[in-house]
Amino acid sequence: MLSSREFQRWERQAAARTPSHAWLWTVAVAAALAGWVYHGIDHGDPTTRWLVVAVAGFALAFLRAPTHFFWRSDATLLARLPIAGHVLFDSGLRRSLLDASRYALVLIGGAAPLLATDAHATLPYLAIGAALVAMAAGAGPAACVGAGTLVTQDRARQLLAGSAPATAPTAVLGGLPGFVAAIAIVLVIGCAGSLDGGSAELPWPLVAAALATVGVGSALVARQAWAVHMPAMLRDVTTLDRQQLATLQILPAAPLHRLLAPAMSPAAARLLDVRSRLMSRRYPMASVAGALAFVILLVLAIWPRVDLSLFVTTVVSSAVYAVMLARRLRQAPTAVPRLERALGITEDVQRSAHTAWVQTWWWLFVGVPGGIAAARANQPAIAVGILAVATLLTIMAPRRQSQPA
Amino acid sequence: MIAQVNQLSVRYGRRNAVDDISFELRAGELVLLLGPNGAGKSTTLSAMSGAITPTAGTITIAGQPVVTDAAKAKVGFADQPPALYEFFTVEEHVGFVAQARGGDRAEATAVLTQLGLQAIAARPCRELSFGMRQRVGLAAALVANTSVILLDETLNGLDPHATRHALAALTAATARGAAVLMSTHLLGSAERRCDRVMLMNKGKLIEDLHGDALAALAQRGPTALEDLYVERIADEGPT
Numbered sequence: 120m121l122s123s124r125e126f127q128r129w130e131r132q133a134a135a136r137t138p139s140h141a142w143l144w145t146v147a148v149a150a151a152l153a154g155w156v157y158h159g160i161d162h163g164d165p166t167t168r169w170l171v172v173a174v175a176g177f178a179l180a181f182l183r184a185p186t187h188f189f190w191r192s193d194a195t196l197l198a199r200l201p202i203a204g205h206v207l208f209d210s211g212l213r214r215s216l217l218d219a220s221r222y223a224l225v226l227i228g229g230a231a232p233l234l235a236t237d238a239h240a241t242l243p244y245l246a247i248g249a250a251l252v253a254m255a256a257g258a259g260p261a262a263c264v265g266a267g268t269l270v271t272q273d274r275a276r277q278l279l280a281g282s283a284p285a286t287a288p289t290a291v292l293g294g295l296p297g298f299v300a301a302i303a304i305v306l307v308i309g310c311a312g313s314l315d316g317g318s319a320e321l322p323w324p325l326v327a328a329a330l331a332t333v334g335v336g337s338a339l340v341a342r343q344a345w346a347v348h349m350p351a352m353l354r355d356v357t358t359l360d361r362q363q364l365a366t367l368q369i370l371p372a373a374p375l376h377r378l379l380a381p382a383m384s385p386a387a388a389r390l391l392d393v394r395s396r397l398m399s400r401r402y403p404m405a406s407v408a409g410a411l412a413f414v415i416l417l418v419l420a421i422w423p424r425v426d427l428s429l430f431v432t433t434v435v436s437s438a439v440y441a442v443m444l445a446r447r448l449r450q451a452p453t454a455v456p457r458l459e460r461a462l463g464i465t466e467d468v469q470r471s472a473h474t475a476w477v478q479t480w481w482w483l484f485v486g487v488p489g490g491i492a493a494a495r496a497n498q499p500a501i502a503v504g505i506l507a508v509a510t511l512l513t514i515m516a517p518r519r520q521s522q523p524a
Numbered sequence: 525m526i527a528q529v530n531q532l533s534v535r536y537g538r539r540n541a542v543d544d545i546s547f548e549l550r551a552g553e554l555v556l557l558l559g560p561n562g563a564g565k566s567t568t569l570s571a572m573s574g575a576i577t578p579t580a581g582t583i584t585i586a587g588q589p590v591v592t593d594a595a596k597a598k599v600g601f602a603d604q605p606p607a608l609y610e611f612f613t614v615e616e617h618v619g620f621v622a623q624a625r626g627g628d629r630a631e632a633t634a635v636l637t638q639l640g641l642q643a644i645a646a647r648p649c650r651e652l653s654f655g656m657r658q659r660v661g662l663a664a665a666l667v668a669n670t671s672v673i674l675l676d677e678t679l680n681g682l683d684p685h686a687t688r689h690a691l692a693a694l695t696a697a698t699a700r701g702a703a704v705l706m707s708t709h710l711l712g713s714a715e716r717r718c719d720r721v722m723l724m725n726k727g728k729l730i731e732d733l734h735g736d737a738l739a740a741l742a743q744r745g746p747t748a749l750e751d752l753y754v755e756r757i758a759d760e761g762p763t
């Protein structure tokens with residue numbers, strides 16, 4: 120049977136051939152953060168800017184973990200092969216470590232202006248950043264495998280009781296990692312006041328130590344206790360995907376997506392419907408992040424003439440997130456894309472459905488409130504220009520060729 | 525018995541995709557699984573491959589539950605369309621599957637030669653046509669001397685030469701003691717070489733013909749199986 124080293128050699132071989140600009144993007148984001156933090160030195164809030172991005176980046180890095188463990192595009196194939204649980208766990212952990220190292224690079228790059236200004240005062244921020252990296256690298260995988268174990272054990276219990284397992288609690292697959300990430304974020308917010316020597320609910324050394332310990336410790340515990348369930352997880356999650364996608368008994372398509380359907384070709388409308396359900400279930404964070412952007416832009420619209428930096432940050436980060444969502448649409452982590460190819464769904468139909476989904480998200484959460492906020496900003500022409508460029512970016516994002524699943 | 529399916533049920537929501545079916549596969553058998561779209565053929569094959577968990581029932585391969593590594597190493601599965609690593613070459617993909625089953629990566633070359641695929645061995649999977657993908661899926665199902673070979677409409681989309689290569693490889697597999705269970709809508713070549721025919725409809729196994737019964741059916745003429753299919757399964761469209 121394959122050892123961890125052999126399996127990862129195959130994975131590295133596949134990764135080396137898969138077109139990816141992840142490291143290039145990482146450097147670009149780190150440079151952008153450094154620039155924004157440097158700009159913040161003149162406005163008196165560079166550390167706040169760094170910390171906001173650190174928390175947002177943590178959420179992204181942490182919540183990518185399920186796609187490295189059970190929502191892998193090759194889950195169906197791997198579930199059928201006799202590959203040991205710890206080998207599958209190590210593979211997911213390696214992918215999470217890669218994500219965490221990219222996240223670390225962004226944090227270090229972004230902190231460069233702070234280090235140059237006052238290295239000593241920056242150390243508490245870097246310590247919290249390191250703790251968040253440890254959480255993303257270790258606790259993300261642990262939360263995923265823990266959630267997967269809960270699902271497999273629940274199914275086993277149901278089967279033993281002779282009841283139908285059709286209503287297995289898949290919500291826990293995304294819900295548990297989300298809950299753990301939320302606790303870490305609350306702790307960081309709770310200690311934020313103490314990072315620059317002020318008073319806070321929690322002292323930062325305690326929070327940093329706790330997060331780092333949980334991050335490293337939970338990964339070790341998960342490998343020891345739960346990795347053995349990985350093959351069952353892949354199989355059960357594949358089963359649940361089939362059950363839920365076959366009957367479409369998942370969250371209903373958003374009303375806006377249903378409204379768009381008559382304006383599209385029947386094939387694109389059907390695809391939009393399926394994608395809408397898939398995204399609602401797989402990426403509930405899309406709605407949460409969208410709602411956050413909506414609230415910020417709404418506040419800026421109601422309270423105009425403030426500094427443009429918050430508007431720019433919200434619109435640009437929302438556009439980057441929309442591009443990421445477009446990529447998720449192209450890489451739906453199930454057997455669905457293969458089935459769609461077999462059914463003759465063309466690239467054009469896919470682009471049309473994906474564009475409709477991304478644009479619905481964009482205009483609902485960002486475009487409309489952003490337009491009002493831009494019109495009422497102290498530099499409306501610049502604000503409208505930035506919003507227009509960001510919108511163009513989100514329109515172009517789904518037009519890239521689909522990645523094979 | 526090399527594979528045993530006992531009271532298998534798979535439910536998708538409120539719908540029974542497979543409803544309490546039982547059968548066995550014997551070593552050296554080539555079995556056709558026929559039925560209309562939505563009859564439950566693919567779900568049965570997927571459950572037998574260990575890719576999905578049954579709602580009820582048991583599946584054993586050589587006496588081991590299908591979820592065990594020992595059983596998985598013996599089962600080869602080609603789904604529709606086959607799951608391939610798109611950025612691997614054909615030889616790498618089949619080699620990876622061979623190694624995962626405990627075989628030798630070099631076995632990939634032998635299987636690809638057997639299926640007439642040596643010319644595309646160095647091509648990336650993402651560049652393959654539908655028919656080529658089907659053949660690579662078949663190669664991955666056969667590699668590492670699997671003893672239960674499950675094929676989900678794998679012969680569909682193959683040209684006559686490729687079909688001959690595939691059937692020759694399957695005949696060779698049955699000759700070494702493997703059992704082949706193959707769902708298809710294309711009767712003809714496969715029908716002539718099969719040892720047994722099972723008919724599914726609405727999740728139920730409604731016919732299991734082998735031995736004398738199958739020989740008697742074959743004597744009724746070249747369209748006898750198609751006639752039986754039409755007779756036993758009403759034309760209701762997709763279910």
